[in-house]
Amino acid sequence: MSKKANQTSAALITILASSKDDGRSLYDNVYRAIRKAILERHLPPGSRLPSTRVLAGDLNVSRNTVESAYAQLEAEGFTRPHVGSGTYVRDVVVQRSGSVQKTAVGRRPMNPQETLSQRGKLIWSTGGCPEPLQVRAFSAGMPALEDFPTEIWQRLCSRRLRSMKGPMLGYGNPQGADQLRSVIAQYLATARGVRCIPEQILILTSSQQGLDLCVRLLADPREMVWLEDPGYLGARNAFLASGATVVPVPVDDEGLQVSVGTKKAPKARLAYVTPSHQYPTGVTLSLNRRIALLDWAEATKAWVIEDDYDSEFHYAGRPVAAIQGLAASDRVIYVGTFSKVMFPNLRIAYMVVPPALIDSFVTGRSLLDGHSPTFFQSVLADFMEGGHFAVHLRRMRLLYRARRDFLLDIAQERLSNWLEFGALDGGLQVPAYCKIPINDERFSKRASSVGLELPPISKLYLTEPAKPGWIVGFSALTPTQISSGMDRLSELLDTL
Ligand SMILES: Cc1ncc(COP(=O)(O)O)c(C=O)c1O
Structure with a gap:
């Protein structure tokens, strides 16, 4: 055997010894050891692997084991056979996989300016929308998790779990489960004055997902979007990340100053508002301003995004009804979430979409993440239907x-x-x-x-x-x- 083949076997034996996992099959250990040697360039491009007979002898395994590992490496494009002269490490694959490997283990931190697309840089530069992971004084926007009726929830989960078999394990409707859409439509009509049928409801993972969908589907890069100033960072970052131009519209004690918006950006495609309880000032959008906003949207064919994130919690009288119910036209997209009224980890929110937009929104949603887990949608619908939500x-x-x-x-x-x-x-x-x-x-x-x-x-x-x-x-x-x-x-x- 050549000196080179000897060295190769020795390197593989060392790698195999250091990465051997007794839980894996022998073949898998050998395959992984050779792949690692290739990625880390102990076996450089163009080098020849030892023959299966020699390597089997050196590693003290059967020849079948080595042959299976070689076949797998060849199938994945790491090596190529040369009739009559053995198996060689390929060039191109080694370079690509090598760089992936380096980033994955964090040896070379990614420089977004070099790596990301223009869109990627925009997304990265916003900082995203991370939420605090722990509750402490004075965590904001967080429900009282200790006071959630977990026993009832667990009972309903157990009941649903028993029927989680067969078709229930397959894909779900990207628009959301029928039962949940029906209960939400009923709830919104009585509690929030929203006018809709279940076919207009799209179940989401979060309001954040809804804001992202709205701006992607309705505003092209550089088109203008009104944002309340001060306003919600999650909305601002979703809009900026999509390349839209965010136009700050000031808020006073009657809420969004619509007349300023119509002067600054009369042709905006979207207006984002939190009319029931403006974030962060807490003011309510006055009726005059509501009407002015809807008139502007109607006249210019713009869309109003109504983020109704926490209006269920109103401590003096009844909350003001949603703008969506006021609109004679269909220019309002209503966004609601269960993060505050249930618990954030549930990851269920919804949108009421004007009929003309339903198909495109369901298509867009299916591209993002398919659908929310049907299991929790069903448990939530049971929770609401059973009166526990109220x-x-x-x-x-x-x-x-x-x-x-x-x-x-x-x-x-x-x-x-x-x-x-x-x-x-x-x-x-x-x-x-x-x-x-x-x-x-x-x-x-x-x-x-x-x-x-x-x-x-x-x-x-x-x-x-x-x-x-x-x-x-x-x-x-x-x-x-x-x-x-x-x-x-x-x-x-x-x-x-
Ligand atoms: C104005 C506003 N909208 C939406 C949300 C978040 O809802 P979700 O968890 O469904 O994204 C928050 C959360 O703090 C919020 O303040």
Whole structure:
């Protein structure tokens, strides 16, 4: 045997010994060892593998085992046989796989400027829409997870699990399960004044997915989209990532200033609004502005995206009905989510789509991720049909109102020199504006170092002057958490 073949066998024996996994078959271990040697260039392009007989002897395995490993490598394009002279490592595959391998193990960090497409760079530059993974004072927009009726939920899950067989294991309807679409349509008609039939409902993984779909399907790159200023970062980033031009439209105590939008960008394709409970100010869009917005959309054939993310939680009287129900025309796309009224990990949201757009939205959705798991859609529909959803909402409304009142009482007692709260009628958080000029972003970092989560409001503004302050969540916090969080916050404010 040649010296080279000897060295190759020795390298393979070393790799095999270091990566051998007794849970895998012998053939698989040999195949993986050779593949690793090729990717890491212990076996460079053009080099010849030892004959199956020699390698089988060196590795002390059967010749069949080596032959199967060689056949697999050849089938995957790592090697090519040469009649009469043996098996050789291919060139091109080695270079490509080698670079994939390097990135995967993180030896060479990716430089997005070199690697990504123009679209990819845009997506990356937004920073995405990550949500905090833990609940602490003053996590915002988070339901009281400890108070969710898990026993009922588990019982309904178990019942559905028993029928999870046969056809239930196959693909589901990309538009969503019929039963869930019907219950949502009924619920929206009574609770939110939304006018729709189940055929207009599209089940989604999240509102975020809905915003992404809307901008992709309805606005071309550089076309204009109105965004409330200050406004929701998830919406801003979805629109920017798609290449749309985001036009900030200021918000006052009547909500979006429609007249400014019509002056700045009369030909915008989309307007994003949170009319029932503006994010983050909490104000409600006045009726005059609602009508002006719909008139503009109708006249210019623009679309209004109504993000109704937390209007179920209204603590003084009934919430204002959705704009979608007001519209004589079909220019409104209504987006709702179960992240707040149930729990975020459920990953079920929905959109009410005007009839003209249903087919294109269902097609677009099927390209994103097919459909949401039918299992949880069915359990959720059972939960709603069984009356548990209504009971849960009533309980949470009372709980959150009590938590909000508790937070405001303490804040009034201890923090009134520093903070002034914005609209308080509903939602899972309140904006707290700072009475003195302050860099709210820097303060948020200091707060984070003492275990407080206080997202700065100035980051949600697209134009100056931003009103400094923080978004203060209360719904997920017990009185003890609120009280100790307030202690830490007042200590920190005292150092200013
Ligand atoms: C205005 C607004 N819309 C939508 C959402 C998120 O909903 P989802 O979890 O369904 O994406 C949030 C979450 O905080 C929000 O504040």
